[in-house]
Amino acid sequence: xxxxxxxxxxxxxxAVDPDGxxxxxxxxxxxSADVDFRLEITDDGGSGCLLVCTSLDGRLAxxxxxxxxxxxxxxxxxxxxxxxxxxxxxx
Numbered sequence: 001x002x003x004x005x006x007x008x009x010x011x012x013x014x015a016v017d018p019d020g021x022x023x024x025x026x027x028x029x030x031x032s033a034d035v036d037f038r039l040e041i042t043d044d045g046g047s048g049c050l051l052v053c054t055s056l057d058g059r060l061a062x063x064x065x066x067x068x069x070x071x072x073x074x075x076x077x078x079x080x081x082x083x084x085x086x087x088x089x090x091x
Contacts, residue, residue, distance in 0.1 A: 001045060004041045004049060005041040005069065005072075005073065006038075006040045006088050007038070007087060009036050010038075011034050013027070013033070014033065014035050014060070015030075022060050035060065036055065037053050037056065038052075039052070039053055040052050048068070049068065050065055050066075073087065
């Protein structure tokens, strides 16, 4: 799938649950750790796009569907604090 926007490495503070799921954490959350992620917004093969978050060590991943690139970038700004200028071209 074509990549519309890319951040090759971004550190996120996360907490990993015993079942392997993960979520963003706040400072002081027990068991939280900084983990480096690759963030990319790809074509979904249809009318929308996916924001894909994958830890650089390959242990953790998640994706979210959006109707547009702008919606995906707005979510990344709200959820991860990503600034618009951080996004690079996916090629």
